[in-house]
Amino acid sequence: MLTALAIAAGLLSLSAPAQAAAPAANTSVSHHLAVSTAGHLSSSSDPSTWEYSIAGALKLNGKPVGGVVITATLGSFSAKGTSDAATGRWLIAVPEAGKYTVKIDESTLPKGFAVQNPVMTADLTQFSFAPVLFKFGGQVVATESVWQQLPGRLLAGLNFGLLLALSAIGISLIFGTTGLSNFAHGEMVTLGALFMWLFHASMGWPVVVAAVAAIIITAAFGWAQDAWLWKPLRKRRMGLNQMMIVSIGFSIVLRYLFLLLFNGDTKDIAGGAVSVKLGSIDTTDITLWGMVIALVALVGVALFLTRTRIGKATRAVSDNAALASATGIDVERIIRIVWVAAAALTGFAGVLYGLEFQANWLTGFDLLLLLFAAVTLGGLGTAFGATVGALIIGMVVELAPLFNIPNELRYAVALVILIVILIVRPQGVLGKKQRLG
Amino acid sequence: MDFGLIFNLTLGELIGVFTAAYALCALGLAMHFGYTGLLNFGQAAFAALGAYGYAFATLNWHWNMWGSFAFGVLCSVVFAVIMGIPTLRLRADYLAIVTIAAAQALYYAFGTSQFAWATGGSNGLSQFGTDFYAYNPIPVGRYSLGSLTFSEKEIWIRIVAWGLVAIVAVLLAVLTRSPWGRTLKGIREDEDAVRSLGKNVFVYKMQSLVLGGVIGSLGGMVFVLSSQTNQASTWVSNFTFMTWTVLLLGGAATILGPIVGSAVFFMFLMFTQTLLEGLVNTGAISFLSVAQVGQIRYLLVGLFLMLLVIFRPQGFFGNKKEMQFNG
Numbered sequence: 001m002l003t004a005l006a007i008a009a010g011l012l013s014l015s016a017p018a019q020a021a022a023p024a025a026n027t028s029v030s031h032h033l034a035v036s037t038a039g040h041l042s043s044s045s046d047p048s049t050w051e052y053s054i055a056g057a058l059k060l061n062g063k064p065v066g067g068v069v070i071t072a073t074l075g076s077f078s079a080k081g082t083s084d085a086a087t088g089r090w091l092i093a094v095p096e097a098g099k100y101t102v103k104i105d106e107s108t109l110p111k112g113f114a115v116q117n118p119v120m121t122a123d124l125t126q127f128s129f130a131p132v133l134f135k136f137g138g139q140v141v142a143t144e145s146v147w148q149q150l151p152g153r154l155l156a157g158l159n160f161g162l163l164l165a166l167s168a169i170g171i172s173l174i175f176g177t178t179g180l181s182n183f184a185h186g187e188m189v190t191l192g193a194l195f196m197w198l199f200h201a202s203m204g205w206p207v208v209v210a211a212v213a214a215i216i217i218t219a220a221f222g223w224a225q226d227a228w229l230w231k232p233l234r235k236r237r238m239g240l241n242q243m244m245i246v247s248i249g250f251s252i253v254l255r256y257l258f259l260l261l262f263n264g265d266t267k268d269i270a271g272g273a274v275s276v277k278l279g280s281i282d283t284t285d286i287t288l289w290g291m292v293i294a295l296v297a298l299v300g301v302a303l304f305l306t307r308t309r310i311g312k313a314t315r316a317v318s319d320n321a322a323l324a325s326a327t328g329i330d331v332e333r334i335i336r337i338v339w340v341a342a343a344a345l346t347g348f349a350g351v352l353y354g355l356e357f358q359a360n361w362l363t364g365f366d367l368l369l370l371l372f373a374a375v376t377l378g379g380l381g382t383a384f385g386a387t388v389g390a391l392i393i394g395m396v397v398e399l400a401p402l403f404n405i406p407n408e409l410r411y412a413v414a415l416v417i418l419i420v421i422l423i424v425r426p427q428g429v430l431g432k433k434q435r436l437g
Numbered sequence: 438m439d440f441g442l443i444f445n446l447t448l449g450e451l452i453g454v455f456t457a458a459y460a461l462c463a464l465g466l467a468m469h470f471g472y473t474g475l476l477n478f479g480q481a482a483f484a485a486l487g488a489y490g491y492a493f494a495t496l497n498w499h500w501n502m503w504g505s506f507a508f509g510v511l512c513s514v515v516f517a518v519i520m521g522i523p524t525l526r527l528r529a530d531y532l533a534i535v536t537i538a539a540a541q542a543l544y545y546a547f548g549t550s551q552f553a554w555a556t557g558g559s560n561g562l563s564q565f566g567t568d569f570y571a572y573n574p575i576p577v578g579r580y581s582l583g584s585l586t587f588s589e590k591e592i593w594i595r596i597v598a599w600g601l602v603a604i605v606a607v608l609l610a611v612l613t614r615s616p617w618g619r620t621l622k623g624i625r626e627d628e629d630a631v632r633s634l635g636k637n638v639f640v641y642k643m644q645s646l647v648l649g650g651v652i653g654s655l656g657g658m659v660f661v662l663s664s665q666t667n668q669a670s671t672w673v674s675n676f677t678f679m680t681w682t683v684l685l686l687g688g689a690a691t692i693l694g695p696i697v698g699s700a701v702f703f704m705f706l707m708f709t710q711t712l713l714e715g716l717v718n719t720g721a722i723s724f725l726s727v728a729q730v731g732q733i734r735y736l737l738v739g740l741f742l743m744l745l746v747i748f749r750p751q752g753f754f755g756n757k758k759e760m761q762f763n764g
Contacts, residue, residue: 075560099559099670121559125670127728181530233747241476241529245685245746248478248678252739259732369541372534412545415538422535423523 054102054122055091056132057083060110064088069105070134072122074098097124102132117407123264131265133358146402152281153398159287159356161394162294164367165387166349168374169301170342172386175375176318177331177338179240180230184251185371186364188343190258192218192350193359197267211351215344222343226336251365258361269354290352297348298387304341305383314338318382370397370411373418379427393417443711445584450703454591454663457598458484459703461656462676463684463695464605468649471689472613473642474625476529479520479536480653480680482543485672486512487654488661489547493555495565502568506658513654517647525642541674548669561668569597569662591663598659602696605652610692612648621645622690653680675735682742688755697753706734 054072058065066085071078072092081092094100100122104115115134122130171185195217199210229250233243273284305311316324317334325331353359353367374393378385393414400410450456462480469475490509494500500508520539524532550558557563573593579586587595612618623631624638632638661667679702687698713730716722725733751757 101559181533236747238747241533242746242750244476244530244533245681246743248681249739249742249744249746252675252678252742253736254739256732256736256739260729260736369538373538376534406549406551408549409545409551412542415542418538419523419535419542422527422531426523426527426531 050093050095052094052097052124052128053091054094054100054124054130054132055081055089056134058088058090058134058136060136065110067108069108071103071105072100073103074100094124099123099125100130104134119407127264129265133266133268135268135358148280149402151279152283153402154395155278155281155283155287157395157398158391159291159294159394160398161391162291162298163349163353163356164370164374164394165298165390166294166352167346167367168371168378168386168390169298169383170346171371172375172378172383173314173318173338173342176382177314177321177335178230178234180247181240181244181372183244183247183368184225184254185346186366186368187251187254187258188218188221188346189350189353189364189367190255190359190361191221191364192347193269193354193363194258194262194267194350194361195347196351196354197262197269197359201267201269201271207355211348214351215347218347218350219340219344221347222339222341223336225343226339230339231332231335251368255361255365262361264361266358266360267354268358270356284356286355290356294349294352297345301345301383310334310337366411369418370414373414376418377421439715441584443708443715446711447704447708448583449585450707451700452595452599453703454594454598454659456699456703457595457602458656458660458663459680459683460602460696460699461598461605461659462653462680463687463699464602464609464692465649465652465656466680466684467689467691467695468609468645468652470684471691471694472618472625473621473645473649474529475525475642475646475649476533477536477646477649478533478674478677478681479540481672481674481676482516482536482540483513483650483653484657484660484676485540485543485547485669486516487657488667488672489556489562490654491658492562492565492661492667495568496562497555502572505565505568509654509658510651513650514647517650518643521643521646525639525646537674537677540672540677544669544672544674547672556669557667559669561666561670563666565667566662566665594659594663598663601655601659605655606692606696609652613692617641617644678742679738682738682745685742685745685750685752688752690756691752691754694752694754701753706738709737710734 056070058068064083064085064087066083066088068083068090070081070083070090070092072081072094074094074096075098077095079092079094081090083090092102102120102122104118106114106118109115115136117134120132120134122132124130167185167189170188171182174180174182174185192214195214196210199205199213200207203210205213229246230243233246238246270286273286275282275284276288277283278288303311305315313324313329313334314337316327316329317331321331324334350359350364353363370393371390374389375386376389377392378387378389396414396417397410400413401407405413462484465483466477466480469477487509490512491505494505494508495502498504516539520532520536524535546552547556548559552558553560570590570593573589575589575592577589579588580592581587613621620631620636620641623634623636624641628638631641657672660671683698683702684695685698686702687694687696710730713722713725713733714727717725717727717730745752
């Protein structure tokens with residue numbers, strides 16, 4: 001009863017925006033407004049009554065790391081937490097909703113080790129609890145010159161570019177054969193990563209089995225999407241722009257389904273990696289394996305497209321669907337194959353991304369615009385162009401820190417490059433001029 | 438469960454500030470998409486520039502309301518011109534990708550600590566509405582409308598917000614019936630035909646992009662002036678997508694559509710939110726938590742958008758012949 005009252009009071013403040021000091025994150029009347037106001041009612045300056053918390057565990061090669069100081073800040077508010085020596089766990093209670101900046105005090109870390117992202121954000125706008133996982137294995141913070149950092153950055157850029165390429169090829173093939181700019185493509189990355197988490201981290205299946213299962217699920221999802229959504233729409237002769245807006249709606253539905261089913265926390269899928277020294281470059285075994293597998297997959301796609309009958313038919317449909325159909329190619333069958341293959345590749349990218357980094361319900365959506373940038377950069381509708389574009393975007397994102405561009409703006413740089421490319425060479429680096437329209 | 442409260446809160450959305458702000462943004466989008474056929478997926482950026490422009494000029498330069506207002510408008514004009522020059526000559530979906538990319542890049546830039554001196558970083562800006570509320574002629578106090586009560590500030594922002602909606606609606610109605618507006622519709626239907634009549638299609642498209650963007654920035658200013666807080670996280674791409682849903686709900690090539698669409702949309706959201714929360718709190722629904730209710734609403738937004746575009750692309754008021762989506 002009391003909570004109902006508190007929430008009712010919180011809701012009332014919605015129609016009274018002047019008194020609502022709560023930050024209006026996301027959009028207008030969203031739920032957290034109500035909760036945060038309710039929080040204000042019950043909370044005082046006593047931290048033990050604070051309803052919001054940020055927590056995580058620090059582990060280095062499976063062993064807990066204690067005594068590390070972590071600070072959460074929001075505006076003028078700041079609170080500290082220290083990791084527990086026995087479990088590596090830390091917890092910071094905070095009074096209100098908002099996007100907290102969580103910073104690890106690097107001077108308290110074990111000597112010679114660093115975390116990949118010493119500053120992270122904890123989004124408490126929609127939830128009362130946010131886990132933050134600091135990952136060891138980044139470069140040691142010692143001041144390295146740009147030239148010393150360059151090899152490591154190049155490797156990271158190549159790795160990220162390969163991951164992007166796997167899913168950008170999917171977007172590109174779908175665009176080529178159906179003309180659809182699929183805004184729900186990122187969600188297939190998320191799907192792959194989240195199912196990898198479910199099978200591997202949660203259910204404990206071996207990596208390979210879990211990965212294959214996750215890829216099969218995304219491939220099936222690609223089949224179902226085309227069979228139940230896109231093919232009927234094509235049959236209605238729906239315009240491409242209209243279909244694009246449908247894909248935007250679909251992406252929203254999928255994202256919030258993921259949020260409902262998998263919760264909003266960021267999931268650590270691999271559970272730590274073994275660090276490897278490659279000459280002067282620090283990396284991990286997972287990254288190296290991921291790069292090798294991604295390369296093999298990309299070569300496989302290239303061979304498929306250029307050497308097999310179905311691959312050639314796919315390119316024919318991309319070039320001119322009517323002409324392909326006239327030569328006896330079953331265009332709908334090719335499109336179905338493209339959807340399944342694109343979904344499988346994208347899900348595969350999600351699996352690798354989840355293993356190497358971490359994943360949550362927004363992972364794919366965050367990558368989506370980078371994928372569009374890659375595809376546009378290489379030239380819309382060509383698989384090879386998408387690969388080149390993805391490698392360039394991957395490099396740009398990873399090399400940006402060398403030019404003193406802060407972490408939060410890495411993706412923005414890639415997007416600015418996308419815009420510049422469209423101004424200078426709208427058909428893309430490898431695209432044909434006729435695709436301009 | 439208090440159905441009276443649910444009913445009142447739902448009705449309150451009818452005159453809500455956010456409803457008016459979204460109506461303004463959707464009116465701008467109607468100019469872009471409904472009347473000119475421009476696929477702008479960066480309306481959040483126009484709104485954000487209006488909001489940040491206003492707040493920045495007030496806080497950093499101590500400009501009064503009119504100056505800050507003008508600066509917010511100027512920001513979105515500059516943005517529209519920069520976006521328009523490279524893309525308006527290209528196919529429609531290029532504008533879509535460029536606007537959404539630019540809006541996302543701006544969103545990252547607004548939220549980063551790098552530019553915190555101007556944007557406040559992830560904390561955003563606040564307390565920039567003093568001059569705006571100084572114009573408030575309504576005496577201090579609590580006023581009730583039915584069973585809803587408002588402070589004098591809440592009434593003032595509502596009057597201004599809905600006044601702006603009315604002015605913009607009349608302006609658009611006049612403009613779209615003028616020869617200029619008919620040329621825009623001609624561009625939407627067949628660009629080459631209009632070009633063959635000797636019209637400079639690029640200039641017309643640019644004028645439409647700028648005008649619709651400015652209307653969107655008015656929406657952004659209204660949005661942040663209600664609570665005097667402006668945070669980067671407001672201007673995510675979901676803001677744009679909700680504006681699109683509002684627009685398509687009412688009818689893209691109509692004046693009344695975006696306004697009624699916004700009212701219906703927010704009443705629907707408030708109703709489902711309060712009803713579901715009520716059901717969860719009384720234990721009638723046990724498989725959801727209160728936090729998940731908010732998430733379900735967004736899911737419904739996406740579903741709404743899909744179903745609208747598939748089954749009723751012309752919205753409430755639109756004419757199906759006018760809603761071809763070209764392409």
